[in-house]
Amino acid sequence: MKIRGFVLVLTAASIVASACSSGTDEADSTLTGVEQSGVVRIGVRNDNPPMSFLDDRGEWVGFDVDLSRAIADLLGFELKLVVVDSTTRISFLQARRVDMSIASMNHTRSRDEAIDFSITYFWDNQSFLIRTGTYRSIDELIGQTVAANAGSSAIPSWRAYVAERGGEAPEIVEFDDKLAAMQALRDGAVEGYSEDNITLLSLAAGDPGLALLPGGHNRVQFGIGLPADDSSWRDQVNFALQELWQDGTYAMIYDRWFTGPDRIIDLPLGGEMEIWP
Amino acid sequence: MRESLTPETVSLLLAGLTLTIALTVVTSITSFVVGIGVGTLRLSANRLIRSAAGTFVEVFRNIPALIQIIFWAFAFPSLFPADTRMFLFFDNSVMTWLTTATGLSLPYYALAACFGLTLNTGAHMAELFRAGVGTLPRERIETARLLGAGTLALFWWVLLPGGVRAAFPAITTRLIHNMKNTALASFVAVPEFFQTVQASITQSFRAVEFLTIAAVVYLLLSTVMAGLLRRVDIRLNRGRMHVRPD
Amino acid sequence: MSDQIDFLLDSLPHLLFGFPGQRPGGLVMSVLLAVAGLGVGLAVAVVVAAAQDARSRSLRRLADSYVHLFRGIPLILLVLIIHQLVASGPILGLNNTPLRSAVIALVLYSSAYQADIIRTGLRSVPVGMVEWARVIGGSRWQVYRLVKLPYSLRVMQPALSGQGITLFKDTSVVVIIGVAELTTTARIVLGSDVGNTPFWVATYLTVGLLYFVVAFAVSRLALRGERRYQAGNLVRSLAIPTAKTGSRL
Numbered sequence: 001m002k003i004r005g006f007v008l009v010l011t012a013a014s015i016v017a018s019a020c021s022s023g024t025d026e027a028d029s030t031l032t033g034v035e036q037s038g039v040v041r042i043g044v045r046n047d048n049p050p051m052s053f054l055d056d057r058g059e060w061v062g063f064d065v066d067l068s069r070a071i072a073d074l075l076g077f078e079l080k081l082v083v084v085d086s087t088t089r090i091s092f093l094q095a096r097r098v099d100m101s102i103a104s105m106n107h108t109r110s111r112d113e114a115i116d117f118s119i120t121y122f123w124d125n126q127s128f129l130i131r132t133g134t135y136r137s138i139d140e141l142i143g144q145t146v147a148a149n150a151g152s153s154a155i156p157s158w159r160a161y162v163a164e165r166g167g168e169a170p171e172i173v174e175f176d177d178k179l180a181a182m183q184a185l186r187d188g189a190v191e192g193y194s195e196d197n198i199t200l201l202s203l204a205a206g207d208p209g210l211a212l213l214p215g216g217h218n219r220v221q222f223g224i225g226l227p228a229d230d231s232s233w234r235d236q237v238n239f240a241l242q243e244l245w246q247d248g249t250y251a252m253i254y255d256r257w258f259t260g261p262d263r264i265i266d267l268p269l270g271g272e273m274e275i276w277p
Numbered sequence: 278m279r280e281s282l283t284p285e286t287v288s289l290l291l292a293g294l295t296l297t298i299a300l301t302v303v304t305s306i307t308s309f310v311v312g313i314g315v316g317t318l319r320l321s322a323n324r325l326i327r328s329a330a331g332t333f334v335e336v337f338r339n340i341p342a343l344i345q346i347i348f349w350a351f352a353f354p355s356l357f358p359a360d361t362r363m364f365l366f367f368d369n370s371v372m373t374w375l376t377t378a379t380g381l382s383l384p385y386y387a388l389a390a391c392f393g394l395t396l397n398t399g400a401h402m403a404e405l406f407r408a409g410v411g412t413l414p415r416e417r418i419e420t421a422r423l424l425g426a427g428t429l430a431l432f433w434w435v436l437l438p439g440g441v442r443a444a445f446p447a448i449t450t451r452l453i454h455n456m457k458n459t460a461l462a463s464f465v466a467v468p469e470f471f472q473t474v475q476a477s478i479t480q481s482f483r484a485v486e487f488l489t490i491a492a493v494v495y496l497l498l499s500t501v502m503a504g505l506l507r508r509v510d511i512r513l514n515r516g517r518m519h520v521r522p523d
Numbered sequence: 524m525s526d527q528i529d530f531l532l533d534s535l536p537h538l539l540f541g542f543p544g545q546r547p548g549g550l551v552m553s554v555l556l557a558v559a560g561l562g563v564g565l566a567v568a569v570v571v572a573a574a575q576d577a578r579s580r581s582l583r584r585l586a587d588s589y590v591h592l593f594r595g596i597p598l599i600l601l602v603l604i605i606h607q608l609v610a611s612g613p614i615l616g617l618n619n620t621p622l623r624s625a626v627i628a629l630v631l632y633s634s635a636y637q638a639d640i641i642r643t644g645l646r647s648v649p650v651g652m653v654e655w656a657r658v659i660g661g662s663r664w665q666v667y668r669l670v671k672l673p674y675s676l677r678v679m680q681p682a683l684s685g686q687g688i689t690l691f692k693d694t695s696v697v698v699i700i701g702v703a704e705l706t707t708t709a710r711i712v713l714g715s716d717v718g719n720t721p722f723w724v725a726t727y728l729t730v731g732l733l734y735f736v737v738a739f740a741v742s743r744l745a746l747r748g749e750r751r752y753q754a755g756n757l758v759r760s761l762a763i764p765t766a767k768t769g770s771r772l
Binding site: 335336338339340341342343344345347348352355356413457458460461463471477483485488489491495496497500515 | 559591592595596598599600603604607608643688692693696706718721722723724726727728731735738739
C-alpha cells in the first residue's frame with residue numbers, strides 16, 4: 001500500500017524535475033524581455049562584504065550593488081535586486097528568474113557549461129587566512145585541515161593545487177557561515193581558511209591575530225553571470241561594462257570601496273578591463 | 278542528468294547518507310533515554326525535582342532545534358578562554374579517535390549537533406512518556422504497590438513498559454521528526470546527507486534534480502523508519518487487549 | 524560584560540522588528556510566517572482531509588500521498604525545493620521571492636500535519652449525530668460542512684494550537700533562503716562586524732529566549748482555553764459512542 005503511494009510521489013517528482021530543467025530551452029533573448037518590462041533583475045548576494053552585504057543599518061551596500069546600479073542606469077532600465085546565494089546565483093539564471101548575476105562569481109569552465117559570463121570585471125586571488133605566525137607560505141598548508149565556504153571555487157582549486165605538488169587529498173571542512181569558519185580558525189579547529197583575498201581581507205580587518213598568506217592558489221576573475229547562449233544580451237552587458245570603465249564610473253566605484261580614503265579594505269586594482277574599439 | 282551522477286558525486290552522497298543514518302540512530306537512542314529519564318523525574322513525589330524537570334522540558338521544547346544546534350556547535354566554545362578551546366574541542370585524544378573512527382575532520386560539530394538534537398527531542402519525549410504513564414489505569418499501579426513493589430520495581434515493571442507502550446505512536450512520530458531534524462546539522466559544517474546534496478548542486482548546477490533525489494531519499498528514510506517502528510509497536514503489544522487511537 | 528549588554532540592547536530592536544530596510548522582520552516576521560502558514564494551511568488541510576474520506580479511491584490515494592509527502596521530508600528541504608521551482612512573477616500578491624517561497628513551503632508543510640489532526644477530529648464526532656444528519660436528508664458534503672467540521676474543530680483546537688507553536692519554531696529554517704525573520708536577523712547582526720564574535724553566546728541565548736517566551740506564552744494561553752472547553756465536554760459526560768470507540772464505552 002505504501003509502496004504504491006511512494007511510486008506515485010516518485011513519478012510526480014520526476015515529472016516536475018524534468019519539466020523544470022527544460023525551462024532553460026527558451027529561445028527568446030533576455031534583452032527582449034527586459035525591454036518589454038523595463039526592469040532588469042540582477043541577482044546579488046547579501047552576505048559577502050565588501051562586495052555585497054548588509055551594513056549595520058540593514059542597508060544593502062557593496063561594490064557589486066553599486067556596479068548593478070551603474071549598469072542598470074547606463075542601459076536605461078529600472079533596477080530590481082534579487083537576493084541570491086552561492087547556489088541560486090547560477091540556478092536562477094538557468095531558470096530565467098534573474099537577467100544577470102553580479103555575485104562574486106569566479107569565471108570557470110565548469111560554470112561555463114551551465115551559464116555564460118561577461119568579460120572580467122574584477123581581479124583577485126585566493127590565498128589562506130592563518131593565525132599570525134603559524135605558517136609562512138601556502139605550501140606549508142598541504143596536509144593540514146583547512147576551511148572553505150561550501151560550494152566555493154577555492155575547494156576544487158586547492159585540491160588541484162595539492163595534487164599538483166604530490167600531496168594527498170586535503171581535508172576541507174565546508175562552512176555555510178563565514179564567521180563560524182573564522183572562529184574555527186581562531187580556535188585552532190582548522191589551520192587555514194581559503195577564500196577570495198578580498199573577502200579574507202575584509203573579514204580579518206583589524207584583527208592582529210589573523211594574517212593573509214602571500215600569493216595564492218587560484219587567480220580570481222569575476223564575471224557577471226548571464227543566461228546561456230544569449231549573445232545579444234551578453235553584448236549589451238559587455239558594452240555597458242566597457243563604457244563604465246571608459247567614462248570613469250568603474251574607477252569611481254572601485255575607489256570608493258578599495259583605494260579611496262573611505263575604503264574598507266586595501267586592494268589595488270589587479271587588472272584592466274578589455275576594451276573593444 | 279546521468280552526466281551529473283559521477284562516481285564521486287554518488288560516493289559523496291552515500292557518505293552523507295551514512296552520516297545521516299548514524300546521527301539518527303545515535304540521537305534516537307540518546308533522546309529516548311533522556312526522555313524516559315526526565316519524564317520519570319516529572320512524576321517524582323518531590324516537588325523541587327518535578328518543577329526542575331518541568332523547566333527542562335519547557336525550555337528545550339520551546340526553543341527551535343536549529344537554534345540549539347547552532348548554539349552548542351558555534352557559540353558554546355566561545356564561553357571558554359581562547360587558549361583552552363583548541364584542546365577542549367578540537368585537538369584531544371577523544372577527538373582524534375573519533376576522527377579515525379568516523380572520518381569526520383572536525384567531530385566536535387557533529388557531537389554538538391547530536392547534543393542539541395538529544396536535548397530537543399528528549400524534552401519532547403519526556404512529555405510524551407509522562408502522558409503515556411498518565412493513561413495507565415490506577416488499579417495497575419495500586420495492585421503493584423499492594424504486592425509489595427518498591428519504587429524501583431514499580432518503575433521498571435509497570436511504569437516504564439506501560440508508559441512506553443501507551444505513548445509509542447507519538448514516540449514514533451517524534452523519532453521520525455528527529456530524523457528529519459538531522460538535516461539541520463548542515464548548518465554547522467557537518468557533512469550529512471542534506472549538506473552533501475547542497476554541495477552536489479553547487480558542483481553540477483543541477484538544483485532540481487538533486488533536490489528531487491534528496492526528497493525521495495528522505496521519504497524512503499521516513500517510510501522505512503515508520504515501518505520498523507510499527508513492527509516494534511506490534512511486538513510490544515503482542516497478546517494484550519488495548520484500545521488505541523488510529 | 525557591559526559591552527555585551529550594550530550590544531544586546533543595540534541589536535534588540537532589530538531582532539524584534541527587523542532591520543530598517545527589512546521591516547517587518549525579526550521576531551514579528553517569524554510570528555507572521557507562522558500565522559500565515561497555520562491559517563492558509565488550515566484551509567488547505569480541510570480540503571485534503573475531506574479528500575481523505577472521499578468515496579473516490581484515487582482521490583483518497585492522492586490525498587494520502589500528499590500528506591505522506593509533506594510529512595516525510597524535512598521542512599528545510601521543502602523550502603529549498605519551492606524556492607527553486609516557483610516561477611518568477613508575483614503569486615498571490617507576494618512579490619518578494621524568498622518570502623513567497625517560505626510562505627508556500629510553510630503552508631504545504633503545515634497543511635499535511637493539520638490534515639491528520641482534522642482526520643482524527645472528524646473521527647471523534649459522535650456516530651449518532653452524523654447518522655441523524657444523513658437521515659434528515661443532508662448530502663455528504665453538507666454533513667461534512669455543517670455537522671462534522673464545526674464539532675471537530677472545537678475538539679481539535681488544542682492539537683491545532685500545538686501545531687501552530689511548532690510551526691512558529693520551524694520558521695527558523697527559512698534562514699536558508701534569506702527571509703528576514705528572527706534567526707536570519709540574528710545571523711546578520713552577528714555578521715555585520717567581525718568584532719562581534721564574543722557576542723555569539725549572548726545573541727543566541729537572547730534569540731532562544733525570544734522564541735521560548737512566545738512559544739511558552741501561547742501554549743499556556745491555549746491550555747487555559749482548552750480547560751474551559753473541557754468543562755462542557757458532552758462526549759465525556761454522556762459517554763456517547765463515537766465513530767472511534769464504536770459501541771464500547
